[in-house]
Amino acid sequence: MISRGKSVLTAARELGVTIEAPCGGGAVCGKCKIIIDTMASVSPISEKEKRSLSAEEVANNYRLACCAEICNDVVVIVPPESMALDQVVLEAGTARYFSVNAAVKKYYVELNKPTLADCRDDFDRLKAALESRFIQLNKQITIDYTLLCGLPDILRQSDWKVTVALWQDSEIVAVESGRVAKSYGIAVDVGTTTIAAYLCELTTGMTIAQASSMNSQVGYGDDVLSRISYCVTNEDGLAKLQQLIIADINTLVRNLSEKARINPEDVLEIVLVFNTVMHHIALRINPQYIGSAPFTAVIKKAMNVKARELGIKIAASGYVHCLPLEAGFVGADNVAVLIAEQPHRQSKMSLIVDIGTNGEINFGNKAGVLSASCATGPALEGAQIKFGMRAAPGAIAKISIDPETKEPEIEVIESATDSKPCLPRARGICGSGIIDAVAELFKAGIIRNDGSFNKNIQCSRLRKGDTGKFEYVLVWAAETAIDQDITITQKDIRAVQLAKAALYAGAKILMQKKGVAQVERITLAGAFGSYIDKVNALVIGMIPDCDPANIVAVGNAAGEGAKLALCDQDKRAEAQEIAKSVQFVETAAEPGFQEEFLQAMYIPHGKDQFLHIAEILDKIPRS
Amino acid sequence: MISRGKSVLTAARELGVTIEAPCGGGAVCGKCKIIIDTMASVSPISEKEKRSLSAEEVANNYRLACCAEICNDVVVIVPPESMALDQVVLEAGTARYFSVNAAVKKYYVELNKPTLADCRDDFDRLKAALESRFIQLNKQITIDYTLLCGLPDILRQSDWKVTVALWQDSEIVAVESGRVAKSYGIAVDVGTTTIAAYLCELTTGMTIAQASSMNSQVGYGDDVLSRISYCVTNEDGLAKLQQLIIADINTLVRNLSEKARINPEDVLEIVLVFNTVMHHIALRINPQYIGSAPFTAVIKKAMNVKARELGIKIAASGYVHCLPLEAGFVGADNVAVLIAEQPHRQSKMSLIVDIGTNGEINFGNKAGVLSASCATGPALEGAQIKFGMRAAPGAIAKISIDPETKEPEIEVIESATDSKPCLPRARGICGSGIIDAVAELFKAGIIRNDGSFNKNIQCSRLRKGDTGKFEYVLVWAAETAIDQDITITQKDIRAVQLAKAALYAGAKILMQKKGVAQVERITLAGAFGSYIDKVNALVIGMIPDCDPANIVAVGNAAGEGAKLALCDQDKRAEAQEIAKSVQFVETAAEPGFQEEFLQAMYIPHGKDQFLHIAEILDKIPRS
Numbered sequence A, B: 001m002i003s004r005g006k007s008v009l010t011a012a013r014e015l016g017v018t019i020e021a022p023c024g025g026g027a028v029c030g031k032c033k034i035i036i037d038t039m040a041s042v043s044p045i046s047e048k049e050k051r052s053l054s055a056e057e058v059a060n061n062y063r064l065a066c067c068a069e070i071c072n073d074v075v076v077i078v079p080p081e082s083m084a085l086d087q088v089v090l091e092a093g094t095a096r097y098f099s100v101n102a103a104v105k106k107y108y109v110e111l112n113k114p115t116l117a118d119c120r121d122d123f124d125r126l127k128a129a130l131e132s133r134f135i136q137l138n139k140q141i142t143i144d145y146t147l148l149c150g151l152p153d154i155l156r157q158s159d160w161k162v163t164v165a166l167w168q169d170s171e172i173v174a175v176e177s178g179r180v181a182k183s184y185g186i187a188v189d190v191g192t193t194t195i196a197a198y199l200c201e202l203t204t205g206m207t208i209a210q211a212s213s214m215n216s217q218v219g220y221g222d223d224v225l226s227r228i229s230y231c232v233t234n235e236d237g238l239a240k241l242q243q244l245i246i247a248d249i250n251t252l253v254r255n256l257s258e259k260a261r262i263n264p265e266d267v268l269e270i271v272l273v274f275n276t277v278m279h280h281i282a283l284r285i286n287p288q289y290i291g292s293a294p295f296t297a298v299i300k301k302a303m304n305v306k307a308r309e310l311g312i313k314i315a316a317s318g319y320v321h322c323l324p325l326e327a328g329f330v331g332a333d334n335v336a337v338l339i340a341e342q343p344h345r346q347s348k349m350s351l352i353v354d355i356g357t358n359g360e361i362n363f364g365n366k367a368g369v370l371s372a373s374c375a376t377g378p379a380l381e382g383a384q385i386k387f388g389m390r391a392a393p394g395a396i397a398k399i400s401i402d403p404e405t406k407e408p409e410i411e412v413i414e415s416a417t418d419s420k421p422c423l424p425r426a427r428g429i430c431g432s433g434i435i436d437a438v439a440e441l442f443k444a445g446i447i448r449n450d451g452s453f454n455k456n457i458q459c460s461r462l463r464k465g466d467t468g469k470f471e472y473v474l475v476w477a478a479e480t481a482i483d484q485d486i487t488i489t490q491k492d493i494r495a496v497q498l499a500k501a502a503l504y505a506g507a508k509i510l511m512q513k514k515g516v517a518q519v520e521r522i523t524l525a526g527a528f529g530s531y532i533d534k535v536n537a538l539v540i541g542m543i544p545d546c547d548p549a550n551i552v553a554v555g556n557a558a559g560e561g562a563k564l565a566l567c568d569q570d571k572r573a574e575a576q577e578i579a580k581s582v583q584f585v586e587t588a589a590e591p592g593f594q595e596e597f598l599q600a601m602y603i604p605h606g607k608d609q610f611l612h613i614a615e616i617l618d619k620i621p622r623s
Helices: A008-014 A047-052 A055-059 A122-133 A145-157 A216-220 A224-233 A237-260 A276-282 A332-341 A431-443 A490-514 A534-539 A557-567 A569-581 A593-600 A611-619 B008-014 B047-052 B055-059 B122-133 B145-157 B216-220 B224-233 B237-260 B276-282 B332-341 B431-443 B490-514 B534-539 B557-567 B569-581 B593-600 B611-619
Strands: A033-036 A062-064 A104-110 A161-167 A171-177 A184-190 A194-201 A206-214 A267-274 A303-306 A319-322 A350-355 A359-365 A368-374 A395-401 A408-412 A462-464 A470-475 A486-489 A521-526 A551-555 B033-036 B062-064 B104-110 B161-167 B171-177 B184-190 B194-201 B206-214 B267-274 B303-306 B319-322 B350-355 B359-365 B368-374 B395-401 B408-412 B462-464 B470-475 B486-489 B521-526 B551-555
Touching: A047 A062, A104 A122, A122 A145, A122 A161, A145 A171, A145 B303, A161 A267, A184 A237, A184 A332, A184 A557, A194 A237, A194 A557, A206 A237, A216 A224, A216 A237, A224 A237, A224 A276, A237 A267, A237 A276, A267 A276, A267 A332, A267 A557, A303 B145, A332 A350, A332 A359, A332 A368, A332 A521, A332 A557, A332 A569, A350 A490, A350 A557, A359 A490, A368 A490, A368 A569, A395 A431, A395 A470, A408 A470, A431 A470, A431 A486, A431 A490, A431 A534, A486 A490, A490 A593, A521 A557, A534 A551, A534 A611, A551 A557, A557 A569, B047 B062, B104 B122, B122 B145, B122 B161, B145 B171, B161 B267, B184 B237, B184 B276, B184 B332, B184 B557, B194 B237, B194 B557, B206 B216, B206 B237, B216 B224, B216 B237, B224 B237, B224 B276, B237 B267, B237 B276, B267 B276, B267 B332, B267 B557, B332 B350, B332 B359, B332 B368, B332 B521, B332 B557, B332 B569, B350 B490, B350 B557, B359 B490, B368 B490, B368 B569, B395 B431, B395 B470, B408 B470, B431 B470, B431 B486, B431 B490, B431 B534, B486 B490, B490 B593, B521 B557, B534 B551, B534 B611, B551 B557, B557 B569
Parallel strands: A184 A267, A267 A319, A350 A521, A521 A551, B184 B267, B267 B319, B350 B521, B521 B551
Antiparallel strands: A033 A062, A104 A161, A161 A171, A184 A194, A194 A206, A303 A319, A350 A359, A359 A368, A395 A408, A462 A470, A470 A486, B033 B062, B104 B161, B161 B171, B184 B194, B194 B206, B303 B319, B350 B359, B359 B368, B395 B408, B462 B470, B470 B486
């Protein structure tokens, strides 16, 4: 039973049918195409949908599952390209190949019942049943202690027919009654500001559900340094921040389990990726010494910790696998980006920029990869911006400003449950919107190349704000959902300049180290993924000059890497190798960094040429 | 506050008052006698109770604590003989040779401080410092997770000079400031009735302190079967019994630590030995299926469990090692006896009898060892005997009876704190006293070879008891600490006959299996150790005929074996081998057992000759 007014996407999710929807049902990505047999049974086609559908598709009853609302009994056909069958294909179109080889594998076995003549103990009996079927088992096979306590009852209640979950071919971590085919794991990317989690079915490697939330630690400091400071200056600071992050993870585990109609106890393993500080705090390891010279971590290698030791509520005997850290603040999240993007296996030199509160840059190819961290701050995630917000419904994700009229046009992320035919009202601006805003203000001549507002320009939206500084009104109060003018302030622009300068200067340092003047290929990774406007990223000078055709936005690559490590053990070995082989560069300590940073504060840059967008730059009115 | 309708026994347990109740509150053993001040405040006396109480006792307001239910405010007096007291466990006099090779080893290391040029993580730095000194480390060295959390602070507070405790050359389980030479571990023999614990210094293998206590589970049943029954019939039975045993172990750990002036946290490992049922209960594993055919254990192999998982309070990262179980009820305690006594390394055939609530017999030599368990019941530990008690202060441990006058002479165990010059007064009879009593009554002609009292004999101490059956007054009320005549009843003698017959018949079955008619060497092991009179053990026919010069009492061999496994890892490997190689014999299932058992009921035996004590036997007056 599906109640009327629900979108096909929502209904499908409730029924356990997975339809591709990388944008989360925001009518943005156009990936959730479905075919409706009786058009009268769903809501009329919207303008938004038409943008994602060709005339032919419209003629053939194609709709977007996130937009088409069910009014009556209806048959829905999910075409192959919309089925979330193969999670190796990201929204950006990058194919990732991996073999499904999860650390946790399930085996169904039938045991001989004990008799007076065969009075082996339960554990030996179970072990023998496994061995009789599978040769690849570790001989020193063990069973988790808490699981052992319940073993005799499970075996007898299930009449000696059970499904055994083996972790790394060596430890029994679950024994379930009867035949249980499916096996679940969760990959989590714990960012400084946001957390993204993915529930995967481990026998197919399919992503069943995804969810994200804010990192509750945000209330205790915007960036990693302020989190460290909180731990150092408050007696129970570390314990408090750890509890927050564990509670966030537990909430996501519950949400994902509800979406997939499973129990959190069915989740047998979690893979965590994070930067060095988030890693230490999540594991309740004092992060103090990462924060000051000589910036030493307590442990960098990959770790397996029982979820119960951390308070994470999945299967009682399940493990948490933490990917290895690299160096400095460059943590397991960057290692995850690397196993997802694999620059170390490619001939072309590529620059990978992972945009987060703590940005990471990688540059290189199979001859060697350099990496660095950049203190971007959270501006590019929509935080520390007057009307900033994360990429959620109500966020302005795309902006364009008419160079003549100086009037803006915005795109707001829709909620999957939005049922109004009118456009959604804006509540704030997310990261991609902020980049667009700065780029478009610059292209329209409203701000100068040093980021300051051009007060000589004729523009009804330019005004002096409360602080006496200029600001640009992006949306008038009446058109918003918050009854306030949504503005871009001078401070906002400065925050974006600082963030983009940090990324650009870092990238330049790595390029210089490699003796490369021109980048062939740029990969933009980060939570805002497909929303980002590649050309505008070039216009503000966030990344070095490059042919836009060779710039790809791949979304949350760290999350993808975490999923790969969850579904394929070989990726864990690869991660360990990469963590050691990638060369970490302390960019801020490099002699040329300060000068590079200062030049990079200009839009797009103080001296570097941006030939690939020359046409755009040349059109900008000089004042 | 005690709710109405509860038995006095239940109420006492809830209040932490330990009343003897070997039958587990089944109104069978009659040991839980208490005195009620106002009879109206408790339920009326039942027929069941009357069977366990003399007319005099009934007149004096005696009741059974397990039967009397509280109806109103009431004062209950627990007479001394019903109080559960501490037991004395003896130390063996046998010297045992072993190499000191504990699982936990300590190493002092000085680390290079981190610099910008050397920014290895703390764990790698520590690992490298260990590796630079020791070649034998496991390459996959790990660190306990909870220890890791505190690592950065320990290293810096100690100025990078620390002592590292490594477990099995592979896991770091402690990091202490500066140089710490000594290392501690505890070996515990968890018996059905008593627990013996030994604190050892692991670099020398020396025993620093020892302590013992009752197994608090005694209040919930006297033998392993009644403990299983309690777990099966009470919803939280297993959890409750486990908590009791863990609390007992924690108390012993604290006592030992106080004696040795160390902290419980200084204890880095515990080795536990126990019979199969105690093993399962202590580990919170359902013991139900050991109790009935086909008697299957849940796990028999040796286990390493973090102490914290069991609630045992030693070093936060310390392990508990459980020696492997053998088969049936023959558990890790017998494996411990075997690694202590090593019959499998000797040419001479030896018989090892470990006397406990559940007796174990081993027979063999390096060509092969057989073992069996005997349901002796707790009589030889002083339970199920009218005035029986454990080998604690006040217990009659030795008895001789003048063949002419029929007058006894007794030896009472003194308390270490006894300061009086006068002899201690008796409170009851312990196991060795019971054996002496039966042997001496037999030698004096007071009982016949079928165990019955010889009423024709002239003896002022022989009288008819409450039940109409004969009894021998060992100590007159005025000379006791309990103001009652301490007697040996017909029922007591029957209990000893059943126990000794079980041991003898078991031994005979094993001897027959090996085709051996005469034993060369007998080892008597058990808590009462050196108190036991070897000749009297022969006189009652508890063990087969043997030259008394070749009988040795070695005390608590199981405890000794546990100590060996604690101090020498090679002994753990040996234990695993023995547990597999020793052949378990289900003696009760053997065809000849019943006949052997019936003949062994006689004193010393129905037909077997006891040539080595012929001189003694010949002197016994025939009636």
